[in-house]
Amino acid sequence: xxxLTCFTLLLASFCVLVSAxxxxxxxxxxxxxxxxxxxxRLPTEGRVEKTMKFENLPTSAxxxxxxxxxxxxxxxxxxxxxxLPTTGVVLYSASWCGYCRQAKAYLSSKAIAFQEIDIDTSxxxxxxxxxxxAGGGVPFLLAGGQSVRGFSAAAYDAFFANRK
Numbered sequence: 001x002x003x004l005t006c007f008t009l010l011l012a013s014f015c016v017l018v019s020a021x022x023x024x025x026x027x028x029x030x031x032x033x034x035x036x037x038x039x040x041r042l043p044t045e046g047r048v049e050k051t052m053k054f055e056n057l058p059t060s061a062x063x064x065x066x067x068x069x070x071x072x073x074x075x076x077x078x079x080x081x082x083x084l085p086t087t088g089v090v091l092y093s094a095s096w097c098g099y100c101r102q103a104k105a106y107l108s109s110k111a112i113a114f115q116e117i118d119i120d121t122s123x124x125x126x127x128x129x130x131x132x133x134a135g136g137g138v139p140f141l142l143a144g145g146q147s148v149r150g151f152s153a154a155a156y157d158a159f160f161a162n163r164k
Contacts, residue, residue, distance in 0.1 A: 042161075057150025059137030060097035066125075073129035089114040092128045092140040096120075103139040103151040112160065 029043040030036055037043065062070065091107065091114050093100035107114050119128045119138060132147065133140045141148045141159070148159050 057148070057152050057155055058099050059139070059150040060094065060099050061137045062119075066119075070119075070125060070129045070133060073126055074132075089141065089143040090117060090131070091115070092117050092119055092124070092131065092133055092138055092142075094119050094138050097138050099137075099151040100139040102153075103141065103156070106151070106153055106156050110156075110160070 029048050031043070032045055042048070061067075089107070089112055091100070091103060093104065093116055095118065104114075104116065117127050118124045119133070128140065131140065131142055136149045139149075139151050141156070143159075144163060146159070146163075148155055
């Protein structure tokens, strides 16, 4: 029994580590000495050769019924003129979503003005569907025609650093 518990803890730790690694952005750079380096921090010296994008950021999944409804809305509204916010930073979120709270806290701490749209309202769900939110969870951040699904401080740092 003790051995099974130890194995379970080891497996859980590995899963957390793998999920944390998949949420990071990595930079491949060449230093002044010509050596190739990989880092999760933007290099201060040398040049960046490649930036590996964030994928699979932590999100709160939508309920199956909500995701299905959002997909239906998206299909119905395809081709219709959308009344989506066209400027600024827009955060699609839900009150029950922990990652959404983290995203809002991040934006507030960085003094980034944003419009929050609650996907649990009918107008919010319509906007979420039109904005491309179907098929994924929240938070869903849009700014300048680019988007980030999910939240990690490192992803948001990189997203807003690229917009300056």
